[in-house]
Amino acid sequence: MKKTLSILLSFIMLLSIISGLSFSAYADTFSGYNYTVINGNEAEITGYFGSSPTTLEIPTNCNGNTVTSIGEGAFSDRDDIQVVTIPATVTKIEDYAFDHCTGLKSVYINGTSVTIGEGAFYGCTSLVGYGGTGSIASLGLNCFTDCTSLKTITISAATTSIGNAVFAGCTALESISVESGNKYYYATDGVLFFKSGDTSLIAYPEGNTATSFTIPDGVKNIRYGAFSNNKYLKSITIPATVTNIDDGAFNKCTALKDVYYNDTEAKWALVSVGTEENAGLINATMHFKSEPDPDPIVFPDVAEGAWYYEAVQYCAQHKFINGYQDGRFGPNDALQRQDFVVILANIAGADLSGYTSCKLSDVQMSAYYGKAVAWAVDKGIIAGYQNGKFGVGDPITREQVATILYRYMKSPAVSDVDSKLAKFPDKGNISEFAKAPLAWAVENNIISGMQDGTVAPKSTAVRAQIASIIMRMDQNGMFNA
Known part of the structure; x- marks a missing residue:
């Protein structure tokens, strides 16, 4: 009897504990959208089951829960959506959210400091750009990879982080620009650079048809995938300030024939050059300076640190x-x-x-x-x-x-x-x-x-x-x- 009573009391206590727990996440639907409630009263869109749309406006709330994110793979592989408007309440677009939405042409982002995850727009072959009133804090790895219709893109003034190979496979991309006021990135001649700490060349557009390019003096790093897949570059000039070239920086640069290094062969030997997926650079003919620079000509109005x-x-x-x-x-x-x-x-x-x-x-x-x-x-x-x-x-x-x-x-x-x-x-x-x-x-x-x-x-x-x-x-x- 005592044993039975003990078990009963334990069961009652367990029920009281369970009843005191609050589950913060659950799934539901709203106007054709699947969503999950997170953090009590926030909604993450996880899919769409409504009628086949060409224009999609993500709601600001679902059954009273504020929509703050687009979930991983939420719209992946849909070919019917052409235009998406994302409301100001959304601050995060998760990994592969719109992966291979091949009909998607335009995205309007209206949130502040939005984080775009890895591969979020991977393979959106019809995408020509994004707009809206919002700002983007970060672009994840491969987030625009294989967006073959993308010709130009502007990096937000609020962007603080850009992953590797963000624009890999964007064969039509001709130019990248950066909004004024960005503390971390800038663009010169349509090429994207990172300026905080050691200056790095991030991305040279695959669709830039120029046959030659001179990397600006002062650049120290050439990042992974920076020049990859460009089929037009025949010659490139690398300044003596470069100390590191990542693996894959010149992957599939099949037209590259000549590389001009603005210093001696001995100095080039000190540059860390990745050997993986860098055949475009490794197989090119290298040209070095054979003599040290002559003494500089002094102009009182030309400072040594000036860009010119x-x-x-x-x-x-x-x-x-x-x-x-x-x-x-x-x-x-x-x-x-x-x-x-x-x-x-x-x-x-x-x-x-x-x-x-x-x-x-x-x-x-x-x-x-x-x-x-x-x-x-x-x-x-x-x-x-x-x-x-x-x-x-x-x-x-x-x-x-x-x-x-x-x-x-x-x-x-x-x-x-x-x-x-x-x-x-x-x-x-x-x-x-x-x-x-x-x-x-x-x-x-x-x-x-x-x-x-x-x-x-x-x-x-x-x-x-x-x-x-x-x-x-x-x-x-x-x-x-």
Whole structure:
């Protein structure tokens, strides 16, 4: 009897304990959505069983529970959804949430500091971009892998973390930009970099059709998958500041033939280069500097840490661009048209001795630029204005720089001009004569967009910008073609 009573009391106590427990997670449905309640009153969308939709608006709440996340694989492998709007209440999109939604074209994210998980949009082959009023805190590993329709993408100012190979297999991706104010990432020439701590090159777009690229000085790391699958790059210049190249950084770069390292072979031996999935780099022909750099030319207005320092030194030491008589270089000064022609004559090593006249009425042959302009007219590099003048003293514009360089390079064929310029919102401001030259310059990474995404064809080019352009072209062998 005592034993029976003891068992009964124990059972009653167990029931009282169980009744005191609160289960914080349970599954339910709402308007065609499956969801799970988490953390008491938050809902995570786990699937959709409603009628086949093309446009889907995720609800802000399910039966009074605030929707805060899209669950792992919630919409995976659906081909019917084309547009998804995610409300401001959602702060997390879990791994593979929209994996292989092959019909998905647009995603509108409206939450603040949203975390996007691994492979969240993996294989969304129709996706052309995301928008909305929200901000994104992190992009997980492979989150946009194989999004083959993605052409451009903008990283949020709030983004603090980007996983490896986020854009792997995005074969149409031409350019990456970063919103101003981001403390961790930036983009230059459409290429994504990490700037906190050791500067790293994160992603070079697979759809960038340029055949050469110069990694900016100061970059230390080239991350996993950075250049992978790019089928266009034939040559790349690596600065002496690079100390590490990850495995897979140049995976399947089948066109890469020449790698130029801006230091000696002995210094290259000290660079940590991953041997896994890096055949594109390992099989390329390496080119090294055989002699130490000459003593730097001191310009009081060119600080050693300035972004243009290397380019100014390069052009000055090669006698492409000279400083002023007072010793300054004038990096932020507008470059005048005649001075750009003088620079090209210096690069060409042109024999100007035979030029005694010029058909352009404002060109004085006795002036420092006279013979160079006459040479450029003779070679078909410049034609002057419709009024018969050259425009001596006029600041040179970005589209004029592109046009003169294009003619200097003997006007190479350019295909799909309009498509190459389509990404620039101010493309309508480009003069007709400059469209093919600008498309060529953009394709070959000679001129890139401004920080606001425009190409600014009528903006004045400054001397530091010209030095950077000339250095890149010369290092990539374009002036030897």
